[in-house]
Amino acid sequence: MRPSISIGDIQDEIKQLRRINSKLKDDSAFVLWFLQAFLVDSEDIGLRAITGEARDKNIDAIHIDDKARQVHVIQGKFRQSLGHHNENRNEVIGFADLGNLPWEHKEVLSAFYAKLDPLVRKRFEELVVCVKEKQYEFRLYYVTTGKCSKTIINEARGRVRKAKGFVDISVIDAPQVAIIFRDYLEGVAPAVPTLSLRITSNSRVKADGVIHRVDPDKQIESWVFSMSAKDVGEMYTRAGIRLFARNVRGYLGSSGSNPINEAMAETISKEPQNFWYYNNGVTIVCDDAERIIQGTDDILRVVRPQVINGQQTTRTLEENPSTRANLIVKVIKVSRVTGGEDEYDDFVSAIVRATNWQNAIKPSDLVSNDYIQVYLEREFRKRGYLYLRKRMSHQEIKTLHGGSKWDFKVKKDEMAQAIAACEFDPSLLRKGKEGLFDERYYRDIFGQRSIPFYLSRYWTMKRVQKAAHGYPERAYAKWLVLHFAWGMISKYVESDRAERKFRYSCEYQDEKVLSPLHFALDGVFRSSLDFYKKERGRGEEAKDVSTFFQLSKLDTKFFNYWNSNVNLRKKRVEASILKFKKALDDYLIPEK
Numbered sequence: 001m002r003p004s005i006s007i008g009d010i011q012d013e014i015k016q017l018r019r020i021n022s023k024l025k026d027d028s029a030f031v032l033w034f035l036q037a038f039l040v041d042s043e044d045i046g047l048r049a050i051t052g053e054a055r056d057k058n059i060d061a062i063h064i065d066d067k068a069r070q071v072h073v074i075q076g077k078f079r080q081s082l083g084h085h086n087e088n089r090n091e092v093i094g095f096a097d098l099g100n101l102p103w104e105h106k107e108v109l110s111a112f113y114a115k116l117d118p119l120v121r122k123r124f125e126e127l128v129v130c131v132k133e134k135q136y137e138f139r140l141y142y143v144t145t146g147k148c149s150k151t152i153i154n155e156a157r158g159r160v161r162k163a164k165g166f167v168d169i170s171v172i173d174a175p176q177v178a179i180i181f182r183d184y185l186e187g188v189a190p191a192v193p194t195l196s197l198r199i200t201s202n203s204r205v206k207a208d209g210v211i212h213r214v215d216p217d218k219q220i221e222s223w224v225f226s227m228s229a230k231d232v233g234e235m236y237t238r239a240g241i242r243l244f245a246r247n248v249r250g251y252l253g254s255s256g257s258n259p260i261n262e263a264m265a266e267t268i269s270k271e272p273q274n275f276w277y278y279n280n281g282v283t284i285v286c287d288d289a290e291r292i293i294q295g296t297d298d299i300l301r302v303v304r305p306q307v308i309n310g311q312q313t314t315r316t317l318e319e320n321p322s323t324r325a326n327l328i329v330k331v332i333k334v335s336r337v338t339g340g341e342d343e344y345d346d347f348v349s350a351i352v353r354a355t356n357w358q359n360a361i362k363p364s365d366l367v368s369n370d371y372i373q374v375y376l377e378r379e380f381r382k383r384g385y386l387y388l389r390k391r392m393s394h395q396e397i398k399t400l401h402g403g404s405k406w407d408f409k410v411k412k413d414e415m416a417q418a419i420a421a422c423e424f425d426p427s428l429l430r431k432g433k434e435g436l437f438d439e440r441y442y443r444d445i446f447g448q449r450s451i452p453f454y455l456s457r458y459w460t461m462k463r464v465q466k467a468a469h470g471y472p473e474r475a476y477a478k479w480l481v482l483h484f485a486w487g488m489i490s491k492y493v494e495s496d497r498a499e500r501k502f503r504y505s506c507e508y509q510d511e512k513v514l515s516p517l518h519f520a521l522d523g524v525f526r527s528s529l530d531f532y533k534k535e536r537g538r539g540e541e542a543k544d545v546s547t548f549f550q551l552s553k554l555d556t557k558f559f560n561y562w563n564s565n566v567n568l569r570k571k572r573v574e575a576s577i578l579k580f581k582k583a584l585d586d587y588l589i590p591e592k
Contacts, residue, residue: 005178007082007145013181014078021047028052030078031060034143034172037184038191039063039072041240049074051120057112058095062123064130068238070137071127072193073098077144083174085146092152092171095142099160099167102131102138131165139193140169148173166294168194179287179336186374188245191304195235199298200226200326210291210300219335221289223300229268229275229325232282233317235307241399243314246285246306248352248365250392251315258393264316272325281328282310283355285348289333302331308348309355345369363437364413365391372446373412379451383503385410408507413437415454417479418461419445422486426479427552452499459506460486460493463514467521476549477528483555484562485524488574489517492581501587508590513583520576523569530569531561 010033017029020043024032028050035046040063049063049072061074075095079085101112101124109128113121130136140160142148153171160167170193172180183189199210211224236243244250252258267275288303307314313327332351336344353366367373373389380387386406388397397409416436420428428441436445448454464482468474474481493502505513529545535557536543543551561567 005082005181007080010082010145010177010181024050026078027076028060030145031074031076031143033184034074034076034141034180035061035063035190037180037189038141038193039065040190041242051123052117057116057120058091059098059120059124062120062127064123064126064136067240068137069134070139071130072139072141073127074141074143077142077146079145082145082178083147085144087142087144087146087148087152087171087173089152089155092142092148092156093159095140096156096159096169099138099140099169100163102128103164135165138163138165138167140167141172142169143172143177145174145177185378186369186371187377188242188306190242191245192239192243192306193304195239195302195305196294197227197235197300197302197329197331198231199300200228212291221333223289223291223331225300225329226276226326227282227329228323229272229317229327230321230323232314232327232329233319233321236314236318239305243305243307244311246308246348246369247311248308248361248368248390249311250390251396252312252391253393253395258312261312261316264313265320268317268320268322268325272322275322275325276327279313279327280310280355281330282313283308283330283332283351284310285332285334285351287333287336289331300331302333305331308352362391363434364416367437367442367446368412370446372449375449376415376446376451376454380410383451383455384408387415388412410458414461415458416445418457418482419454421461421479421482422457422490425552426483426555427550429479430550452494452496455503456490456493456499457486459503460489462506463517464521467518467525471525473529473545474525476545477525477532480549480554480558481521481524481528484528484558485521488520488577489580492584498584500589501584504589505584505587510587513580513587516576516579516583520573520580523573523576527562527567527569527573528558530567531558534561534566 010030013033014026014029017032018024018026021029021032032043032046032050035049036043040046040049045063046061049061051059051061058075059073060076061072063072063074064070065072077085077087101109104112113124116124127138131138142156148171156169156171160169180191183191209225211222213222213224215221253261264275264279267278284302284305284307286302286305290301292299292301317325334344334347349366349369353361368390377387377389384406385408386397388409388411413433413436417429417433420436420441423445424441428436431438436442461482464478464485468478468481493499502513504510532545532548536545536548548554562570
């Protein structure tokens with residue numbers, strides 16, 4: 001059960017933003033957080049959107065998104081409690097009235113601009129041009145940690161509907177702020193505020209309406225309809241990678257590097273009329289949805305959408321746009337009541353498991369959005385590591401995380417191997433990487449929130465792998481050796497400070513520390529193979545090296561062998577471990 005979001009959690013984030021941007025006050029830092037969590041891809045873009053503290057007429061930020069053809073205006077109210085302060089009607093309605101300004105007469109605009117901060121005026125004038133002349137969508141956000149009555153919210157919506165163009169207002173109060181904040185912590189940020197999905201109506205093949213299903217008990221609504229392949233691809237063009245934050249995988253490669261994606265591209269090129277029959281379609285979950293008529297188009301407007309099945313399809317269609325091909329789109333609106341996030345996550349995960357099968361889904365994929373995986377990604381990033389919790393192509397890693405930015409990349413399955421080998425019977429590793437993500441083992445393997453717990457075991461595994469390199473037989477013994485070696489050195493490397501020393505010595509490849517450890521590991525490997533020769537059996541009953549090291553409870557038998565008189569390497573290995581301990585104690589943590 002996940003803890004609920006408190007005002008203290010949000011205050012901590014605001015303090016962190018203010019430490020980095022000391023000129024910001026609490027309200028502006030709160031707006032910056034909202035921009036990062038909900039609208040923009042980087043802190044720099046968010047900072048440029050902030051308008052200032054004085055003479056801004058309650059316009060705290062203006063963000064113009066040319067790619068999405070949208071303008072966003074934010075007013076933020078950071079109350080010192082979550083959901084206790086009632087928002088003032090006049091403030092909310094006054095903010096909503098900004099939605100009509102772009103179409104007002106020059107005299108009205110001039111009066112509004114009077115005494116307005118020059119920077120705010122310049123940005124609002126740009127906004128007017130975008131909304132009035134370029135026909136960008138105009139979106140207003142009143143964001144508060146207080147609460148706002150439905151009566152005021154409905155009145156605000158009524159005000160913006162009087163505008164001569166597309167204007168929408170979102171009043172985001174405490175419950176929604178808590179949901180957005182949790183998404184932010186879990187990597188679903190920035191969110192996709194809204195998308196307009198155009199229902200196919202003008203193709204040669206007629207689609208007879210939309211299936212609309214309402215489940216009042218579970219508070220779930222769903223729509224099933226056809227969209228053109230070009231419109232589906234444009235969802236990615238407008239929203240970008242954040243559209244797939246809740247997807248369990250990354251992009252598996254363009255049509256030239258992934259056979260299934262290549263087959264989709266070929267269908268689009270050679271027989272687009274059959275794409276509707278061949279493709280599984282796209283599944284989207286969202287927080288809200290409304291069917292509207294926009295001009296001559298039949299539109300389903302979705303709020304905070306996430307593609308949870310169909311990322312490969314969507315991105316392949318963006319690379320290969322076609323107006324001749326159509327596909328099925330399923331939209332599921334799921335109620336997200338604060339406190340029910342576990343139920344929401346379980347339901348979304350169940351949909352993912354049921355719908356993702358065109359590109360095979362693995363057990364490790366299903367946990368990629370698990371809260372502990374997101375936590376590890378965030379905490380590793382603070383230490384300069386890229387933790388890859390999702391399966392994706394190498395090109396996608398470069399695009400999403402930067403090419404040479406990261407010195408250390410840690411894959412989720414590597415981490416699972418390191419922990420399982422150190423903590424459990426090494427025979428568990430014979431189940432393969434994916435077996436470690438089976439629900440019987442996953443929570444035991446990833447049951448800690450201590451980063452030293454993970455990195456001390458990870459770097460021990462890397463040193464064992466280095467000692468095995470170049471010796472084919474050692475590859476079979478490495479999990480047994482890792483398990484045994486961890487038992488010898490864990491008390492020296494597992495505490496916070498010791499882990500930092502061990503980690504830095506590995507990162508900087510300091511031989512004063514690592515050389516005695518390498519000598520010790522070499523001795524353990526040699527002993528493990530001596531142990532194999534002694535225990536493998538004789539004649540036709542003899543086990544080959546690959547089979548032998550898959551046996552269960554081998555760690556206990558090796559421990560007994562290690563302490564027997566037959567083992568002639570014990571003293572030298574233990575002497576090397578003591579040298580390693582002393583070198584680690586004397587190691588000075590470098591300034592980073």
